[in-house]
Amino acid sequence: MNYFGLFFTFMIPGILMGIMAAYALRETKDKRHHSAQQARRDAQQSRPVQVVPRGKLYISTIEEAHAA
16 A cells, blocks of 8 residues: 555645645634724714703894804
8 A cells, every 4th residue: 555645645735734624724713803902992982962851942142143
């Protein structure tokens, strides 16, 4: 049996493909982790919007300001 041929035909490509798959999974995990951290950072930095009650909203015009 030709073990030398089996080694180079099956084992080395299998090792290389396994390394490439592990690298791709790690890269995907790091990207998700980075996205989650960025979302948390953005949520902490954003300030809540002030809501003005509709009944207390006062609008004036320039003419009213000069007349007074």
